[in-house]
Amino acid sequence: MNVIGIKELQTNPGKLSHLLQNNEYMLITRRGEPLGVALPFSHQLMENGLKNWMALKAFQSGDLSLGQLGKVLGKNKHATLELLGELNIPFADYDLQEDLQMLDELFAA
Structure with missing residues (x-):
């Protein structure tokens, strides 16, 4: 496996382009710790x-809905929710404290 430090990559980006054009991949590091992997694109x-990985990341960042994620993964809603649970990816993003405060305000009135 080819390895390149982030500093070297900044000063010599052509090295990455060359490897990708030759259908090779590269581990990118920062201070000797793995930072990412550069892969040549292919279908x-x-x-x-x-x-699938990109779709899960897009869901986590809010760029895909649950339905859209299921469609990309080829799964129904139940199977998509199961997968999210297995991967410890929350499927609802809300502020519990905010909800509890709202309930307190409703019952205080």
């Missing part, structure tokens, strides 16, 4: 997992 790569 086979997308179909063998990267598409």
Whole structure:
């Protein structure tokens, strides 16, 4: 596996381009710790997992709805929720303290 530090990548970005054009991948590090992986794009790569990973990340960041995520994954709502549970990815994003405060205000009135 090819390894490049982030500093070297900044000063020599052509090294990354060259490896990707030659269908090779590279581990990018910062201070010797893995930071990321650069992979050459291919439809086979997308179909063998990267598409699903990207869809899960988009869901986590709020860019995909639960329904959209299920469609990308080819799963129904129940199966999508099961997968999110297995991966410890919350499917609802809310502020519990805010909800408790609202309930207190409703019952105080």
